[in-house]
Amino acid sequence: MLKQAMIGILTEVEADELYGAFDQIGNIIILRIPDSLLHKRKIIGEVLLDKVKTARSVYCQSSPVEGDFRIRKLELLAGEDKTETEYKEHGCRFKVDVEKTFFSPRLSTERDRIAGLIKEGETIINMFGGVGMFSIVAAKKKKCHVYNIDINPDAERLCSENILLNKLKGTVESIEGDATKVIEERLLEAGDRVLMLLPERSDEFLDSAIKGAKKKAIIHYYCHIHAEKKDQVALLAPQYFLSVVNVKSEILGAKIVRPVGPRFYQAVVDAAISK
């Protein structure tokens, strides 16, 4: 569809390139436009807005995901300048703000995978929970209690709204603050499972994750791994985890979550720790 719409504006190769850099979140389209096509960005935006009937706004990403809040700058290409929208996934509804908070539709499979691993009755600490995506998908699927911590006040506010939207009051708890402090102050040895989805800084927070974990618990440790070949990641990521963790750990599994650059991957290690 995108290809057809772009006939006369882009070559087939250019349209293919753009397709891989296209996300639709609710009624917002976000594009990562390659430098070679930047001069055509407004017309690309207008064509998309016209062709994608469910779109209200088209933005292009004008900065990488950056800073403590892991957010990106957006430039409006066409339509209404409104970065908040509603997004549906795995039977849940989410209010998201694609500029003020981190959000990625590309983590949908990973959210479903984590929800599938949870056992009924677990207490989960989601240290970098954002607007509550992982927490809410998990709590909808399994009877559990989730602490969703985030340092970004907008993420905390949206998570609180998402808890109500999905009728999970009392099951998922939205907490604003630094995960280390929140764990020290109120969640010591509370988690059967701890999620650490801040791959750039996991090592910095690993001690806190362990403090928040019960004597026996599972940690989902996300990291970035360089590998010449894709199939090396499932070996390299656990090796790396075992070199930085300071409690007894058994590797339950490891996999690529998504590629983040040439020979560079976001990976997850599932580990059973005991202390």
Ligand SMILES: C[S@@+](CC[C@H](N)C(=O)[O-])C[C@H]1O[C@@H](n2cnc3c(N)ncnc32)[C@H](O)[C@@H]1O
């Ligand atoms: C990569 S995002 C993941 C968000 C969420 N898990 C998701 O998948 O939508 C990392 C999140 O960690 C939050 N964050 C960064 N530093 C933090 C800290 N010290 N304590 C708690 N949250 C933090 C950011 O605001 C951001 O929302």
